[in-house]
Amino acid sequence: MTTISVSAMTKKLVSAMTTLSVSAMILASTSMFVLVETVSAQNVDLGTEAQREAGRQIYELKCAHCHASDGAGDPVMSTLLRPAPRDFTASTFKFRTTASGELPSDEDIKQSIRNGMPYTAMPPWPSLSEKEVTNLMYFIKTFSTDFAGVFGEVVPLEMPDPPGMSDESITRGREVYVENQCADCHGDQGRGDGKSAPTLEDSWNYPIRAADLTKRWAFRGGSSRSDIFRTFTTGLDGSPMPSFDIQPEEDQWNLVDYVYSLSRDNAGYGTVVTAHTVSDPIDLSAGAASFDGIKPVLFPIVGQIIEPGRAFFPGVNAVEVRALVSPSTVSFMLQWNDMSADRAGKTGPSLPAPDREAEPDTSITYADAVAIQFPTDVSAGAEQPYFIFGDRKLSADIWFADLATSSATHYVGSGADRIEVSGPDLAMSATFDAGQWTVIFSRARTEENHAAFKEGTFVPIAFSVWDGFSRERGSRRGLTTWYYLYVDVAEKPSPVLPMMAWGFATLLLGLGTTFLVRRKFGNTESDRG
Amino acid sequence: MKDLRLIKDYRQKPLPALLPVAIAILVTAFIAALVALPAAAIPQDAVANPEYRAFPVIGSRVAIWVVAQLHLMFAAFVLAVPMFAVIIEIIGMVTKDKRYDALAHEFTKLLSVSFSLTATLGALMVVMLVVLYPGVTQYMVSIFSWSFFPYILLFFLEAVFLYSYYYGWGKFSPKVHLSLGIALNIVGTAIMFIANAWLTFMNTPNGISETGALLSMADAMNNFIWMPINIHRMIANVAFGGSIAAAYGAYKYLGAKTQEEKAHYDWMGYVGNFISISALLPLPFAGYWLGKEIYAYSQSLGITLMGGTFSWLFIIQAVLIGNLFLAANYYLWVSMERIEGAERFRKFIKYLLASIAITYLVWATPHSLVATVEEARKMGGAHHPMLGVLGVMSAKNTAVNILILTTYISFLLYRRGNKEPTVSWVKAGNFAQLAIFIGAVAIVIFLGIFGYFVEAKVRIALSVPQVAVVLFTMISVTIIDIYLYRGARSRGKIKWGEMPARAQYVLFFIAVTFAWTMGLMGYVRAGMRQHWHVFGVMADTSPDAFTPTLGFASNVISVTVLIFFSFIAVVFWLTGLAGKKDWEPKEGALIPDGEHADEEVVR
Amino acid sequence: MNILVILAVVVVMFGLRFLKPNALAWAAIWWIGVYLVFRYGVDPPMPTSILGMFMFIISLVLVAYVTAANDRIREVADTLIAFFVNPEYKVALGLTLVLLPLLVAFQVYSGMSGQPQAPLLARTIHPPPPGSISYQGKQIDLLTVHNPFRGLEQSDPTVFEAHVAGGRAVYYQNCVYCHGDNMEGDGFFAHGFNPIPANFQDPTTIAMLQESYLFWRIAKGAPGLPSESTPWLSAMPAWETFLSEEEIWEVILFIYDYTEQRPRVSEEVH
Amino acid sequence: MNTGVKIFLFVLAILAFYSYVGQMVPQKITYPPETAELAADMTTEELAVAGAEIVAGKGTCLGCHTIGSSDASLRFPDLGNIGAVAGSRIDGMSEIEYLAESLYDPDSYIVDRFLPGMPAIGKPPIGLTDDEILAVMAYLQSLGGTSTVTLATTHSFTGQGASGSDGAGATPSGGAAVALGAGLDGPGVFAAFLCGTCHTIDKPDRLVGPSLFDVGSRLSKAEIYEAVMDPDATLAEGYPGGVMPATLGASGFFQKVSPEEIRALVDYLASHTGE
Helix, strand or coil, X not given: CHHHHHHHHHHHHHHHXXXXXXXXXXXXXXXXXXXXXXXXXXXXXXXXXXXXXXXXXXXXXXXXXXXXXCCXXXXXXXXXXXXCCXXXXXXXXXXXXXXXXXXXXXXXXXXXXXXXXXXXXXXXXXXXXXXXXXXXXHHHHHHCHHHCCHHHCCCCCCCCCCCXXXXXHHHHHHHHHHHCCCHHHHCCCCCCCXXXXXXXXXXXXXXXXXXXXXXXXXXXXXXXXXHHHHHHHHCCCCCCCCCCCCCCHHHHHHHHHHHHHCCCCCCCXXXXXXXXXXXXXXXXXXXXXXXXXXXCEEEEXXXXXXXXXXXXXXXXXXXXXXXXXXXXXXXXXXXXXXXXXXXXXXXXXXXXXXXXXXXXXXXXXXXXXXXXXXXXXXXXXXXXXXXXXXXXXXXXXXXXEEXXXXXXXXXXXXXXXXXXXXXXCEEEEEEEECCEEEEEEEEECCCCCCCCCCXXXXXXXEEEEECHHHCCECCECXXXXXXXXXXXXXXXXXXXXXXXXXHHHHHHHHXXXXXHHHHHHHHHHHHHC | CHHHHHXXXXXXXXXXXXXXXXXXXXXXXXXHHHHHCXXXXXXXXXXXXXXCCCCCCCHHHHHHHHHHHHHHHHHHHHHHHHHHHHHHHHHHHHHCCHHHHXXXXXXXXXXXXXXXXXXXXXXXXXXXXHHHCHHHHHHHHHXXXXXXXXXXXXXXXXXXXXXXXXXXCCCCCHHHHHHHHHHHHHHHHHHHXXXXXXXXXXXXXXXXXXXXCECCHHHHHCCCCHHHHHHXXXXXXXXXXXXXXXXXXXXXXXXXXXXXXXXXXXXXXXXXXXXXXXXXXXXXXXXXXXXXXXHHHCHHHHHHHXXXXXXXXXXXXXXXXXXXXXXXXXXXXHXXXXXXXXXXXXXXXXXXXXXXXXXXXXXXXXXXXCECHHHHHHHCCCCCCCHHHHCCHHHHHHHHHHHHHHHHHHHHHHHHCCEECCCCCHHHHHHHHHHHHHHHHHHHHXXXXXXXXXXXXXXXXXXXXXXXXXXXXXXXXXXXXXXHCCCCEECCCECCXXXXXXXXXXXXXXXXXXXXXXXXXXXXXXXXXXXXXXXXXXXXXXXXXXXXXXXXXXXXXXXXXXXXXHHHHHHHHHHHHHCCCCCCXXXXXXXXXXXXXXXXXXX | CCHHHHHHHHHHHHHHHHHCCCXXXXXXHHHHHHHHHHHHCCCCCCCHHHHHHHHHHHHHHHHHHHHHCHHHHHHHHHHHHHHHHCHHHHHXXXXXXXXXXXXXXXXXXXXXXXXXXXXXXXXXXXXXXXXXXXXXXXXEECCCCCCCCCCHHHHXXXXXXXXXXXXXXXXXXXXXXXXXXCXXXXXXXXXXXXXXXXXXXXXXXXXXXXXXXXXXXXXHCHHHCCHHHCCCCCCCCCHHHCCCHHHHHHXXXXXXXXXXXXXXXXXXXX | CCHHHHHHHHHHHHHHHHHHHHHHCCCCCECCCCCCCCCCCCCHHHHHHHHHHHHHCCCCHHHCXXXXXXXXXXXXXXXXXXXXXXXXXXCCCCHHHHHHHHHHCHHHCCCCCCCCCCCCCCCCCCCCEHHHHHHHHHHHHHCCCCCCCCCCCCCCCCCCCECCCCCCCCCCCCCCCCCCCCCCCHHHHHHHCCHHHCCCCCCCCCCCCCCCCCXXXXXXXXXXXXXXXXXXXXXXXXXXXXXXXXXXXXXXXXHHCCHHHHHHHHXXXXXXXXX
């Protein structure tokens, strides 16, 4: 009986807390502490000494390098990792099935270990057995005395089964999204570009980003509808994401459905982008409209840890690409989500960048930028230049767009430290809308500067994106390795003739065989038959 | 059967009288033209002592490649035939079965023409080396200076022994004749050992200083892979020679007229194939030893061979070896069709076949796969989580051991074909054999799996117990079998000469595959030196210093094998002449025409 | 492994035993069954190149089976001849003669109008190392160089442990992004690279190699690969610019230690 | 069909099949590694690139020199600006002549504040050829200046370099021309690996490294052994680390010297007690 009353009380408190600041939260927990003081903590499961010891050994081997032996999060790694590794001593956990401010359940901790958090440094640990995960969980609970106290006895909230999803629920969900001011952080289109997004910090004062709701596969707490439901009903403790108690209850699921509808099931990263053929030169002023009807290809962007200015956590994690060729020009449209359009400041492919900026000089700002890369000589066959702006043997063409000045420059790189301007033979246009950059490159197709892009060929292509907000410039950026651009054939040879020819040849072969077999065996066989 | 008469026997077709003269004139004129043309065709040397000279059109490398490979193939044949001829002769002596003696004689008939072709090709190769690669040749001569003389002297001896062994058939007492054969083998092996020293030196040089100066010729000869290559080649020669001899049997069988002839050549093909496959069984083990020594000599050389570009070559080789085993088993199964009483074993064939199929698949699975980006993404890298496991040495070793055991079982079934054991302990004997087989397979598979969990050094060493188990199985089961079937009752007879034609074509298939494998192995042995004439000592600075693609190499090998078999056809034809009747003028016509000759025979 | 597919095929094949198909049908069914298992029963799917090779081998084996016995080959020939000659198969023959060319035509059509596939990549994963490399101006002979700390494993385990710990720090500050926490080549950058980073837990990677080989690959990275390894899609950096010689040897110690693998040592032979 | 023709066609089909299999696997040509061979038609820029590689590799220059460092405690001149100043170091001496002189005959002019000690790089153990030295000069010119040198450039030292590198690969790249296990005695090792370039042994003068005049009284044999085999383990005061290991490493000392030779060297050094 006591447990039920506690959970009911907590629930009430939770609904009150949504409007309270962090200090009020602490206040609330203290008051809660007073209220539940009398409740005994005898049902808390802390595991046996042997289990905790076994957990400690796994922890030392697999976890301690990020979370530190004392569970407080290694200071060296925490500057490198975004988001920072969890500080277990604070007993604040993001992913729980328990109410905001409460400790997670045992199963919650185990779930986090098992599944990890996609697109962060925390990997899933399928190699750990159930027993090992349990032991680890017991050990992690030793970092905070809270687990042993009255708070250790947690009651998971009831997670209802998701109801069906419909267009109406999505439409209504959009309204709920607006009503609850989700857009303040997550942006109007859910791209993580809300107006307060650049200022967000977690409880340890590390900058933190609002989730990009258009990339469900990158949700830290899981991408199912139940996961989304859990995230906003329980909040993410330690982050600015509060818990929401939305009424009526249907609206909770309507919101889930809206968020769910913003993205497809998985990233579906591509490997080949096809340049479709059009007859007229591409009109840059028409902007994105020229690329209507072309299916975009998404490429993953990862950090660069090779050249000085290593970017361990690039600000952008994927770029969408479309391409068009006309007889005289070739055009690319690149789109990616960015929390803020950084239009002021310096940028460039060869700007020096330090490996780590302990105290960045905030008086200098850096602008967003993007680049496409090709081998200078696309005829070199299988051999490709090094993917980071070429090498001494094979150089790379870099089509660079500086989004501060809205100008494109054509560089040739033969190594990250040898980038030279090749010519202003590029045209570009750029727009930023609702948290999304759209940059269009256009260049003349000419034979002499290897930009012919011959029909029916595969041309290696790579991308780089600089996020000015993350102070990216020069070698500090997100990038891809080589993928392929396929230049579509303008006039595809009609398959009719070869189809007919092959079909006819097969027919003749069949008839011929029949004839020969019949001539040779016909009589005897018919006798037999 | 009705169109038997329609098969034209080309052997019986007489040559037009003037054909040889015409050929001689044409070929001489062609060669004279070749020599007369060089001013235009062959570039003249700009310097007095060039390092290289270019062979017109196909280039020096391909020219020497083809000639060396042809020389090697003939040499292998010439070395191998006396080996099993002597063994067969011994069997004939022991069993007092005249058939064996005749068979041995028939094998040696192939020798004399082959021997002269080997020598001619060897001379051609030496001349080409001197002309096309003077720099390397001079260096090699400076290293192996005195070893060339015993080589030539042994060649004389070889000629003496070979011709006395062949022409002396039936002319000496059997013991003297046999000792001639053994002497022939000793001399032949010695020749091969000396020549092997030269070429293995180029792969794993030894006995020289850092600058390449000779320190000890004994060390230079006894280099890392000399002995492995000696052993490997000796066994491979027998396998190869056996397959060529079997092909000769098949060739004669297909052209045979009488049932007697058919029976004889059927048997000859069978024996040749038996020799060939028996030698094939231990060959992979010798190959692993060779590979191990190469790895021990230099990691770089070892990885070039097994992990680098050439790893794909071993996938081609896997296809070849897989085909060989499949064809060999197939031949045995078809052969069992003509053994009365062997039908009772037919139901086992599909299980043997399944075993071959699985081991063949494992044997041919590459470690890193050719995949599109999408496929690679799905696999999570270049290594497939399942297939990648099959691509490593543990799996390959296990596969080849089981493949060998399977082939051995086919032999065993063939052997038992028409026999019914009469001894009292039949059940116990069969049970013991079965137990040994099951135990062996279990151990081989266990060691194979165990290999994934131990470090490389132990893993490589594991192949030794695997091989030991397989060898033990084959020997122990054979011994049991011999006693088991002592005094066995016959269920029927072996109908020699009633083989379907497809079985004879399989013998050709085996011979061609063997020759091709040999060509491929020649390529990899030479190719793993990469851009060195003598690995790590003398760089190849010729225009051919690069390693060509496997596709190009395959084409060269195919052409070489085609030339080889064209020569072999000549050898077969010439050998066939010996068995023909003497020519006699016919009444009324000086030269009988083809039709008449046919009728003559049919009549 | 996709057990369901395999199970289904096995069940169907088992059922066929009771139908007693003739040799031709038997071979065809086996071919299809094996194809289904290879095509759909393996997860992740095997590359088409391998599938083609496997099916070729299977075809060869089935042909061998069908032709190995005289009566079986006769049965197949009779079936085939009957199909072409016997009046009762007239409809089937006619259909085949019409449908087969249509199928071929369709194949040609879909082949010509399908999405372009990126070129196949075949690179040499383990190219042979050079004889020696220059490391920060110092010549290192890869044939003879040994991990200077390896000997400590026996002689002074405490110091050895300290070096392993040093390697651990190096690993987590530099390597973990790609090679992952579990060294399975699944770091959180791994999805952005092709080919994906090496999986050290795989017994066919580092356990097959000598430590000097790892030193070379770590020090020289992708730019140091020989020409036979093109296309150089490897994203492996040349760590010689970031790490000292000692750190590289230490991280090698750590990688072997963590994965519980042993480096290959050159065997003393001859 | 004639049996012979049938067999021929059959053989042909098998061969075609195996050729086909050969075409199905990845096709890759493996080229020999590019030798540092300097082609006569190389442009100045290409030559400078080749020179940079020689400076970092075979030339072992970076064991002592730095490029672009302003550390005041340098023991050898920094080369970061050499291209700009080379022409004006010695009056009346052209840039090319000056560079050539400082490479072929380093001790003839010593930059202020520095000490003699650089070996002539045209002689063993470094033994660069004339062409290679020209490449180094092109590179040095490019540091702060403009390269003008080509392989056709001549200067008064032309012809004094090591003999041509035609036996590419025959001589190990870089490293002293000392054979492995030559069985040298103490003074022999000292001379063969050019220890005298940086250390004096018969007088207490300081060159690049500390004088070994009295090393036998300063250090025990074990310490001398350590100082040779792991030079940075204990550094003499006032000397930077890294110089000796790099120099010894570049000369192939550690690979080539035998235990006996080291023992002889240590004995030889220990015998110098400053008396």
